[in-house]
Amino acid sequence: MTITFYDYAVAPSPRRARIVLKEKNIAHETQEIDLMTGAQLSKEFRKINPNATVPALKLEDGTVLFENWGIALWAEEIAPNPSLLGKTATEKGLVASWTAKIDFHGTLAFAEAFRNTVPQMKDRALPGVRNFAQVPELAERGFARLRDFLGDLNCQLENSEFVVGDNFSLADIWAITILDACRWIKVAPGEEHQHLQDWQERVSMRASVKL
Protein backbone atom coordinates (compact mmCIF):
# COMPACT_ATOMS: atom_id res chain seq x y z
CA MET A 1 0.00 0.00 0.00
CA THR A 2 1.26 3.50 -0.75
CA ILE A 3 0.94 6.66 1.31
CA THR A 4 -2.01 8.77 0.15
CA PHE A 5 -2.05 12.51 0.65
CA TYR A 6 -5.47 14.20 0.58
CA ASP A 7 -4.85 17.68 -0.74
CA TYR A 8 -6.59 20.72 -2.15
CA ALA A 9 -4.01 22.59 -4.16
CA VAL A 10 -5.08 26.17 -3.47
CA ALA A 11 -5.81 25.93 0.28
CA PRO A 12 -3.20 27.02 2.84
CA SER A 13 -3.54 24.12 5.33
CA PRO A 14 -2.83 21.21 2.96
CA ARG A 15 -0.04 23.30 1.41
CA ARG A 16 1.77 23.04 4.75
CA ALA A 17 1.81 19.26 4.67
CA ARG A 18 2.66 19.33 0.95
CA ILE A 19 5.76 21.43 1.67
CA VAL A 20 6.81 19.09 4.51
CA LEU A 21 6.45 16.02 2.26
CA LYS A 22 8.47 17.71 -0.51
CA GLU A 23 11.23 18.93 1.80
CA LYS A 24 11.63 15.41 3.14
CA ASN A 25 11.16 13.73 -0.21
CA ILE A 26 8.54 11.32 1.14
CA ALA A 27 6.99 9.30 -1.69
CA HIS A 28 3.18 9.43 -1.83
CA GLU A 29 0.27 9.65 -4.17
CA THR A 30 -2.03 12.64 -4.08
CA GLN A 31 -5.79 12.74 -4.13
CA GLU A 32 -7.37 16.13 -4.68
CA ILE A 33 -10.43 16.85 -2.52
CA ASP A 34 -12.30 19.72 -4.18
CA LEU A 35 -13.43 21.96 -1.32
CA MET A 36 -15.31 24.21 -3.77
CA THR A 37 -17.76 21.42 -4.58
CA GLY A 38 -17.93 20.22 -0.97
CA ALA A 39 -16.07 16.95 -1.61
CA GLN A 40 -14.67 17.12 1.96
CA LEU A 41 -18.22 16.58 3.26
CA SER A 42 -18.91 13.53 1.11
CA LYS A 43 -19.64 10.21 2.80
CA GLU A 44 -16.66 8.73 1.02
CA PHE A 45 -14.14 11.27 2.32
CA ARG A 46 -15.61 11.33 5.82
CA LYS A 47 -14.85 7.63 6.04
CA ILE A 48 -11.19 8.61 5.61
CA ASN A 49 -11.26 11.79 7.71
CA PRO A 50 -14.41 12.19 9.85
CA ASN A 51 -13.31 15.80 10.55
CA ALA A 52 -13.98 16.62 6.87
CA THR A 53 -10.79 18.67 6.49
CA VAL A 54 -7.61 18.56 4.46
CA PRO A 55 -4.77 17.80 4.79
CA ALA A 56 -5.11 14.14 5.68
CA LEU A 57 -2.42 11.53 5.17
CA LYS A 58 -3.19 7.82 4.92
CA LEU A 59 -0.12 5.81 5.90
CA GLU A 60 0.87 2.45 4.48
CA ASP A 61 -0.82 0.58 7.34
CA GLY A 62 -4.08 2.50 6.82
CA THR A 63 -3.64 4.92 9.75
CA VAL A 64 -4.94 8.39 8.90
CA LEU A 65 -3.18 11.50 10.23
CA PHE A 66 -5.61 14.41 10.09
CA GLU A 67 -3.73 17.43 11.49
CA ASN A 68 -0.72 19.27 10.10
CA TRP A 69 1.08 19.03 13.43
CA GLY A 70 0.67 15.25 13.45
CA ILE A 71 1.83 14.94 9.86
CA ALA A 72 4.92 17.06 10.55
CA LEU A 73 5.85 15.05 13.69
CA TRP A 74 5.44 11.77 11.82
CA ALA A 75 7.48 13.04 8.85
CA GLU A 76 10.32 14.28 11.07
CA GLU A 77 10.50 10.87 12.73
CA ILE A 78 10.58 8.79 9.55
CA ALA A 79 12.75 11.22 7.54
CA PRO A 80 14.85 13.27 9.98
CA ASN A 81 16.78 15.09 7.23
CA PRO A 82 16.40 17.92 6.57
CA SER A 83 15.21 18.68 10.07
CA LEU A 84 12.14 20.93 10.13
CA LEU A 85 11.47 20.81 13.87
CA GLY A 86 14.93 21.87 15.06
CA LYS A 87 18.07 19.88 15.88
CA THR A 88 19.02 20.93 19.40
CA ALA A 89 16.70 20.99 22.41
CA THR A 90 16.61 24.79 22.27
CA GLU A 91 15.89 24.86 18.53
CA LYS A 92 13.09 22.34 18.98
CA GLY A 93 11.59 24.50 21.74
CA LEU A 94 11.85 27.66 19.65
CA VAL A 95 10.42 26.08 16.48
CA ALA A 96 7.44 24.71 18.45
CA SER A 97 6.95 28.06 20.21
CA TRP A 98 7.01 30.08 16.98
CA THR A 99 4.84 27.62 15.09
CA ALA A 100 2.24 27.75 17.86
CA LYS A 101 2.41 31.55 17.95
CA ILE A 102 1.98 31.76 14.16
CA ASP A 103 -0.99 29.40 14.40
CA PHE A 104 -2.69 31.45 17.08
CA HIS A 105 -1.94 34.96 15.83
CA GLY A 106 -1.60 34.25 12.09
CA THR A 107 -3.68 31.25 11.07
CA LEU A 108 -6.59 32.03 13.37
CA ALA A 109 -6.57 35.73 12.53
CA PHE A 110 -6.57 34.91 8.80
CA ALA A 111 -9.40 32.41 9.29
CA GLU A 112 -11.44 34.99 11.23
CA ALA A 113 -10.95 37.59 8.50
CA PHE A 114 -11.41 35.27 5.51
CA ARG A 115 -14.12 32.88 6.59
CA ASN A 116 -16.32 35.61 8.04
CA THR A 117 -16.28 37.81 4.92
CA VAL A 118 -16.27 35.81 1.67
CA PRO A 119 -19.74 34.98 0.32
CA GLN A 120 -18.67 31.40 -0.55
CA MET A 121 -18.17 30.74 3.18
CA LYS A 122 -21.68 31.78 4.14
CA ASP A 123 -22.70 29.43 6.97
CA ARG A 124 -19.28 27.76 6.67
CA ALA A 125 -17.42 30.16 8.99
CA LEU A 126 -15.58 27.20 10.54
CA PRO A 127 -14.29 24.10 8.76
CA GLY A 128 -15.71 20.75 9.76
CA VAL A 129 -18.97 18.88 9.69
CA ARG A 130 -21.09 21.50 11.47
CA ASN A 131 -22.30 24.76 9.92
CA PHE A 132 -21.62 28.09 11.61
CA ALA A 133 -22.88 31.51 10.53
CA GLN A 134 -20.46 34.29 9.65
CA VAL A 135 -19.85 36.91 12.35
CA PRO A 136 -18.78 40.28 10.85
CA GLU A 137 -17.20 41.44 14.15
CA LEU A 138 -14.87 38.46 14.07
CA ALA A 139 -13.71 39.44 10.58
CA GLU A 140 -12.96 42.94 11.82
CA ARG A 141 -10.96 41.54 14.72
CA GLY A 142 -9.14 39.15 12.36
CA PHE A 143 -7.99 42.02 10.11
CA ALA A 144 -6.74 43.98 13.15
CA ARG A 145 -4.89 40.93 14.49
CA LEU A 146 -3.28 40.32 11.09
CA ARG A 147 -1.79 43.81 11.11
CA ASP A 148 -0.17 43.06 14.50
CA PHE A 149 0.97 39.66 13.23
CA LEU A 150 2.81 41.22 10.26
CA GLY A 151 4.55 43.65 12.61
CA ASP A 152 5.61 40.90 15.06
CA LEU A 153 6.96 38.69 12.29
CA ASN A 154 8.81 41.60 10.73
CA CYS A 155 10.56 42.29 14.07
CA GLN A 156 11.51 38.63 14.45
CA LEU A 157 13.04 38.60 10.96
CA GLU A 158 15.11 41.72 11.55
CA ASN A 159 18.13 39.74 12.71
CA SER A 160 17.64 36.25 11.37
CA GLU A 161 17.42 34.62 7.97
CA PHE A 162 14.47 32.43 8.94
CA VAL A 163 11.81 32.66 11.63
CA VAL A 164 14.01 30.61 13.95
CA GLY A 165 17.69 31.35 13.31
CA ASP A 166 19.60 30.11 10.26
CA ASN A 167 17.48 27.11 9.33
CA PHE A 168 14.24 26.80 7.38
CA SER A 169 11.72 25.19 9.72
CA LEU A 170 8.07 24.41 10.31
CA ALA A 171 7.65 27.99 11.58
CA ASP A 172 8.59 29.31 8.11
CA ILE A 173 6.14 26.89 6.48
CA TRP A 174 3.33 28.03 8.76
CA ALA A 175 4.15 31.69 8.13
CA ILE A 176 4.58 31.59 4.33
CA THR A 177 1.34 29.68 3.77
CA ILE A 178 -0.61 32.25 5.76
CA LEU A 179 1.14 35.23 4.22
CA ASP A 180 0.44 33.96 0.70
CA ALA A 181 -3.20 33.23 1.54
CA CYS A 182 -3.53 36.77 2.95
CA ARG A 183 -3.41 38.06 -0.67
CA TRP A 184 -6.97 36.74 -1.05
CA ILE A 185 -8.13 39.29 1.50
CA LYS A 186 -5.76 42.01 0.27
CA VAL A 187 -3.53 41.91 3.34
CA ALA A 188 0.20 42.12 2.55
CA PRO A 189 3.39 43.34 4.16
CA GLY A 190 3.82 47.09 3.60
CA GLU A 191 6.95 49.19 3.23
CA GLU A 192 7.27 49.20 7.02
CA HIS A 193 7.72 45.39 6.86
CA GLN A 194 10.90 45.26 4.76
CA HIS A 195 12.42 42.28 6.66
CA LEU A 196 9.23 40.32 6.16
CA GLN A 197 9.11 41.18 2.46
CA ASP A 198 12.74 40.07 1.98
CA TRP A 199 12.07 36.82 3.83
CA GLN A 200 8.90 36.16 1.77
CA GLU A 201 10.90 36.59 -1.45
CA ARG A 202 13.72 34.35 -0.18
CA VAL A 203 11.47 31.56 1.09
CA SER A 204 9.23 31.66 -2.02
CA MET A 205 12.20 30.61 -4.15
CA ARG A 206 12.53 27.22 -2.41
CA ALA A 207 11.43 24.36 -4.66
CA SER A 208 9.01 23.04 -2.02
CA VAL A 209 7.36 26.43 -1.54
CA LYS A 210 7.06 27.58 -5.18
CA LEU A 211 3.40 27.93 -6.10
Ligand SMILES: N[C@@H](CCC(=O)N[C@@H](CS)C(=O)NCC(=O)O)C(=O)O
Ligand atom coordinates in the same frame (compact mmCIF):
# COMPACT_ATOMS: atom_id res chain seq x y z
N1 LIG B 1 -6.22 21.98 11.83
C1 LIG B 1 -6.19 21.60 10.51
C2 LIG B 1 -6.94 22.63 9.70
C3 LIG B 1 -7.34 22.09 8.41
C4 LIG B 1 -8.29 23.02 7.68
O1 LIG B 1 -8.97 23.88 8.27
N2 LIG B 1 -8.32 22.83 6.38
C5 LIG B 1 -9.25 23.57 5.55
C6 LIG B 1 -8.56 23.97 4.24
S1 LIG B 1 -7.41 25.28 4.49
C7 LIG B 1 -10.42 22.67 5.24
O2 LIG B 1 -10.27 21.46 5.15
N3 LIG B 1 -11.59 23.26 5.05
C8 LIG B 1 -12.77 22.51 4.75
C9 LIG B 1 -14.00 23.34 4.87
O3 LIG B 1 -13.88 24.57 4.89
O4 LIG B 1 -15.08 22.77 4.91
C10 LIG B 1 -4.74 21.45 10.05
O5 LIG B 1 -4.02 22.45 9.91
O6 LIG B 1 -4.34 20.33 9.85
